[in-house]
Amino acid sequence: MRCIRKIPRIHCGDMVINIEVYAGAKMPTLSEILRKRRLRWLGHVRRMNDSRLPKAALYSQLTQGSRKPGRPSLRFADAIKKDLRSFNILVDKIADDCGAWRIALLDGVIHHRTQWIENKTLR
Numbered sequence: 001m002r003c004i005r006k007i008p009r010i011h012c013g014d015m016v017i018n019i020e021v022y023a024g025a026k027m028p029t030l031s032e033i034l035r036k037r038r039l040r041w042l043g044h045v046r047r048m049n050d051s052r053l054p055k056a057a058l059y060s061q062l063t064q065g066s067r068k069p070g071r072p073s074l075r076f077a078d079a080i081k082k083d084l085r086s087f088n089i090l091v092d093k094i095a096d097d098c099g100a101w102r103i104a105l106l107d108g109v110i111h112h113r114t115q116w117i118e119n120k121t122l123r
Helices: 002-006 018-025 030-046 053-059 076-087 098-122
Strands: none
Touching (some): 002 018
16 A cells, blocks of 8 residues: 555555545555456356366365364355455356456456445445
8 A cells, every 4th residue: 555655645644545545546456456367267267178177176176185173264266256246247157258258357346346435435
């Protein structure tokens, strides 16, 4: 945030909230960038041939092994599900079409940003 605040020359004493800083800089948040990249990769893997290793690894399940007690670590699939919910995307319908997937991601970024702003301003 410090670097993003330097672009429009906003100092820490100016008391400007992060939402306004991102809006003024016209930059995506770090979470938006990461979510969009994960979902772009998901669309790429989903369109792959079923015999390809990345697709087999993404959709496979372990048959053996155990986890440590306590809360399980988040898997990549869990992060993807959370990203799809925050971007309001149904993967089954549009992931096979590259152009539609790209448009859905752009719309998802806008949806994610509006939800983020609403959640921050309601507090």
